[in-house]
Amino acid sequence: TNRVFSGAQPSGNMHLGNYLGAFRNWVRLQDSYECIYCVVDMHAITVWQDPAALKDQVREAAAAYLASGVDPKKSILFNQSRVPGHAELAWIFNCVARIGWLNRMTQFKDKAGKNRENASTGLFVYPNLMAADILLYKATHVPVGEDQKQHLELTRDIAQKFNNDYGIELFPLTEPIIQAEGARIMSLRDGTKKMSKSDPSEFSRINLNDDADTLAQKIRKAKTDAELLPPKADMLEGRPEAQNLVGIYAALTDMSRDAVCAQYEGKGFGDFKKALTEVVVTNLAPITEEMARLQKDPAYIDSLLKEGGEKAQALSAPILADVKKAVGFLS
């Protein structure tokens, strides 16, 4: 069977990049794959999370998946820490992956920043846990944003080395599914940085729970340049902020970037931002409303996550048992 695993970290507010780069595609995959969608709370604590806030963030993430169209009847939806196999397999992968491999991970460098000595060791071995998330279910496909491509390559390296070292074809070489439009949504403040939950500036991102006024204000304040929109998208080269806004418009309307440029050719960003605001508000309003509705009933969300966790546990148990046997652990 073709099985998909994907997840997002409950490390803050879910944003437009998560929606266009992940959630929206997850929904589309539900009809052709067996899908497992996880709120990866163990990844979130690689940087400090306030415990009380973390609980709400896990529920917000689950609400965002559901509001985007993830259907718990079709897909498994749960939070990672419920299934202990993630941590167990991650430990084994800590012993498979090489320090040199992890040293090449650009996300660690970005997230650890200048004070690398003070980053948690969890942040450094985060890609090993991600490999465990995927391979604990022998997922064959992972839909990822551009930012996670390197981690997925590491997952394949780990699978291959494990299979080689233990002389058993246990793990598949998982394939990425990367969507063209929306694969990489950039910060509204800096077109060269990706939009992130962990960016300290609220004005850098469009949150899925922003109201219409906040959305309008953020888009109005988004960094742009004084030039006009060109007739073709490749003429936006060297204008990362302009490229990003055109890209967001294209992704939300399912238009090509060229078609968006053609429609607004010769207009300035003042006009374009007004049109973009309308597109963003129209597309996000139903999601924002549904998230708010779901979050009013945390007990319901918790019960869904518990049920999903039981299914994930059942699916992973025989795979983890095979892994332990291959490694030589007594049972």
Ligand code: ATP
């Ligand atoms: P953090 O800053 O805590 O890492 P994040 O915003 O990067 O948070 P993740 O939870 O790491 O979000 O990623 C969840 C999913 O969203 C992943 O599939 C990732 O590829 C996708 N994603 C995250 N940011 C973007 C973005 N700016 N554009 C497109 N996809 C994105």
Ligand code: MG
């Ligand atoms: Mg991230």
